[in-house]
Structures are given as structure tokens and as C-alpha cells.
Amino acid sequence: MTQFEKPDTRPTRPTFSSGPCTKFPGWSLDVLRGFSPGRSHRAKPEVEKLHAVIENSRRVLGIPDDYKIAITPASDTGAFEMALWNLLGPRGVDVMAWEVFGQIWVFDIVAELRLPNVRVFESDFGDIPDLNEIDTDRDVVFTWNGTTSGVRIPDGDWIKDDRKGLTICDATSALFSMDIPWRKLDAVTWSWQKVLGGEGAHGMLALSPRAVQRLESYRPERPLPKLFRIAKKGKVSQDPFVGKTVNTPSMLAVEDCLAALDWAEKIGGAKEMMARSDANLAAIEEWVEQTEWIDFLAAEKKIRSNTSVCLKLVDPWFMNRSSEDHWPIVKAVEKLLGDEDVAYDFANHRDSVPGFRFWCGATVELADVRAVLQWLDWGYRTVRAQYQQEAA
Numbered sequence: 533m534t535q536f537e538k539p540d541t542r543p544t545r546p547t548f549s550s551g552p553c554t555k556f557p558g559w560s561l562d563v564l565r566g567f568s569p570g571r572s573h574r575a576k577p578e579v580e581k582l583h584a585v586i587e588n589s590r591r592v593l594g595i596p597d598d599y600k601i602a603i604t605p606a607s608d609t610g611a612f613e614m615a616l617w618n619l620l621g622p623r624g625v626d627v628m629a630w631e632v633f634g635q636i637w638v639f640d641i642v643a644e645l646r647l648p649n650v651r652v653f654e655s656d657f658g659d660i661p662d663l664n665e666i667d668t669d670r671d672v673v674f675t676w677n678g679t680t681s682g683v684r685i686p687d688g689d690w691i692k693d694d695r696k697g698l699t700i701c702d703a704t705s706a707l708f709s710m711d712i713p714w715r716k717l718d719a720v721t722w723s724w725q726k727v728l729g730g731e732g733a734h735g736m737l738a739l740s741p742r743a744v745q746r747l748e749s750y751r752p753e754r755p756l757p758k759l760f761r762i763a764k765k766g767k768v769s770q771d772p773f774v775g776k777t778v779n780t781p782s783m784l785a786v787e788d789c790l791a792a793l794d795w796a797e798k799i800g801g802a803k804e805m806m807a808r809s810d811a812n813l814a815a816i817e818e819w820v821e822q823t824e825w826i827d828f829l830a831a832e833k834k835i836r837s838n839t840s841v842c843l844k845l846v847d848p849w850f851m852n853r854s855s856e857d858h859w860p861i862v863k864a865v866e867k868l869l870g871d872e873d874v875a876y877d878f879a880n881h882r883d884s885v886p887g888f889r890f891w892c893g894a895t896v897e898l899a900d901v902r903a904v905l906q907w908l909d910w911g912y913r914t915v916r917a918q919y920q921q922e923a924a
């Protein structure tokens with residue numbers, strides 16, 4: 533078998549998954565020492581912790597003071613579906629999708645909520661729909677960063693300041709690493725398990741004053757499960773916005789989230805987190821430039837994600853093979869680097885195109901990104917040589 537020389541430097545942390553994402557540098561189980569097992573989440577100190585998650589997130593992310601923020605069940609999906617089920621109905625809806633999660637929200641709106649007057653704007657993996665076609669006098673549903681295609685919305689300029697509709701944005705793989713124009717967004721969701729490197733389980737929902745007004749003036753005809761009930765008799769319940777969650781949260785996950793927010797503040801807040809992600813993306817850009825067998829899935833530089841960086845294979849040898857071989861080749865490279873303990877979980881999402889995806893959010897160290905790219909080159913060339921020898 534052809535032997536290529538292994539790179540000298542190993543990433544200090546091989547965890548490149550796009551969720552749950554790698555912990556902040558220096559994380560250990562010690563960060564959980566403030567956890568009080570067996571305390572009720574309704575006890576005063578525990579409610580204070582939940583409220584601290586809300587207010588510390590507001591501070592780090594620069595969320596305006598007049599936005600309400602809640603901790604929700606069921607991670608980002610729970611937060612986003614809570615928004616869709618509560619808010620949509622009184623206006624026509626424009627929904628955009630260009631990868632797996634956007635497609636899920638389209639399904640929710642069209643097949644589950646069965647709303648009339650919906651316009652769906654879809655693009656292939658690697659691209660986004662034409663934002664000029666979106667009418668923000670209707671309600672607009674979209675994902676800021678498409679985690680499974682590595683494509684992001686470049687800005688919020690297409691959203692009118694005096695819009696009549698609500699903008700409902702799944703920003704789970706964008707927040708903390710990308711600058712978000714809060715005043716352009718009415719309902720924004722995220723989870724702790726992405727850029728913060730926290731745990732799954734809980735989501736966050738931020739609501740603009742106009743979104744709150746919608747909740748207080750419109751009651752959907754459809755039944756709402758208890759988990760989604762944040763408004764009662766025309767009034768928004770204050771409880772979820774001060775840490776009194778709808779149902780029981782994991783206080784262990786809360787402790788972990790507080791530690792991550794603490795780390796974020798110590799390194800310089802969202803500004804520094806964005807700079808870290810940008811530097812990670814720049815390292816990949818430099819490497820892709822020099823490496824002939826790989827390219828970005830994102831069609832244009834300005835829509836390239838700096839968190840979920842998705843790459844496609846453009847090697848003629850790969851492209852000329854039957855498409856049935858494509859995933860097995862990608863998976864073989866992933867296994868090889870996993871067996872070496874240099875990188876785990878970096879194949880593209882199973883419903884995306886065969887290729888590689890490296891999480892580059894703020895918790896990922898630049899030196900680790902640089903190191904893993906050398907290993908990827910080694911891994912791909914090794915697997916390709918194996919296939920070529922088998923064919924010979």
C-alpha cells in the first residue's frame with residue numbers, strides 16, 4: 533500500500549462536530565462544581581441561574597433591552613417550533629430553504645401547520661435564494677446559517693425597518709460567531725450546543741416588541757401543547773423570560789452554559805468570538821486555495837459560513853467515480869482520521885452532498901484547524917491511493 537508520511541502536528545482536540553460542538557478551550561468537569569444536585573429548578577438560587585443565562589446571553593450577544601428572552605425545551609428545534617406555532621397565521625408567509633434545516637421548517641409550515649398563502653423559496657446546497665424577492669411585509673421564516681451546506685445570509689439589508697411582517701430566524705449556528713442585526717429580526721432562536729459548545733436539551737428564544745405584540749393580539753386556532761404555551765388569555769406569560777421555565781430544565785446543562793458564557797465574556801465577548809471564527813475560516817480558505825482536490829460548497833465567498841465550513845471534492849478522480857462510491861470514500865477518510873484520534877465527526881451531514889464539514893465556531897482553536905487540514909490532506913490521499921491500488 534502507498535504510504536504517505538503522517539503530519540507531525542496533531543490537533544490538541546479532535547472534536548470538529550457541528551453539534552454538539554467542541555467545548556471552550558480549558559473546559560473540564562470542574563466548571564460544573566457550582567451544580568446543586570437535587571435542587572428544584574423553582575428554588576430561588578436555581579431560578580437566579582436560569583435568569584443569569586438569559587441576561588448573560590443578552591450582554592454577550594448585544595440583544596436590545598426591549599427584547600424578551602426565554603429558555604425553551606428541546607434545544608433549537610423546540611425554540612423555533614415554539615415561535616412558528618405561536619406566531620404564524622395572520623399574514624402570508626415567505627419561507628426560505630437552502631439546506632436540511634430550512635427544509636424542515638418548510639415542511640412544518642406547509643405540511644404540518646398547513647398555512648394558506650405560503651411562498652417557498654428554495655436553493656440547492658451551496659447557494660441561497662434571491663433575497664430581493666422576499667417580501668418583509670409578509671412573515672418571513674429563514675435560517676441565518678445553513679449548518680448542512682456551510683452557507684449563510686450575508687446581511688440583513690433586504691429586511692425593511694418598517695416591515696409589517698415578522699422575521700423569524702433560526703440563528704443557532706450563527707449567533708456568537710456572526711454579527712446579527714437584532715433590530716431586523718423579530719423572533720430569533722438558538723441553542724447552547726453550537727457556538728458556545730454547551731449541552732443539548734435547551735433552546736433560547738428572543739422576541740422583539742412586535743413579536744410580543746403578535747402573541748398578545750393573535751391566538752392561533754390550532755391547539756398548542758403545554759410546551760409551546762407562552763401566552764394566556766391575550767397576555768404573554770412573564771415567567772419564561774425571567775427564568776421560570778415552562779417545564780423542568782437540566783440544571784447541569786445550565787451550569788455548563790453559564791461557564792461557557794463566562795468564558796465568552798472573559799475573552800472579549802462576541803467581537804472576539806467572531807474574530808476567532810473568521811480566523812478559522814481564513815485558515816481553511818488559504819488551504820483550499822493551495823489544494824487542488826477540494827473546494828468550498830458555498831458558491832460565493834460572501835455567503836461562506838465561518839462556523840459550519842462545508843467542503844466538496846473537486847478531484848477529477850473522485851468526480852469520475854460512480855456516485856455510489858462518493859459517500860464510502862468520504863466515510864473512509866473520516867474513519868481513518870478518527871482511528872488516528874486527530875478528527876471526529878467531520879463528514880458532511882448525511883442529507884447534504886458527499887464532502888467534509890469542519891466546525892470552526894469560536895470554541896475551536898486556530899492551531900487545531902491548521903493541524904487538521906494537513907491530516908485531511910494525508911487522509912484523502914491515503915484513501916485515494918487505496919482505491920487506486922485495489923483497481924489496479
Ligand SMILES: Cc1ncc(COP(=O)(O)O)c(C=O)c1O
Pocket residue numbers: 550551606607608609610633675677678679680702704705723725732
Ligand atoms: C440550522 C439548524 N437548525 C436547527 C438545528 C436543530 O438543532 P437542535 O438539535 O439543537 O434542536 C440545527 C442542528 O444542527 C441546525 O444546525
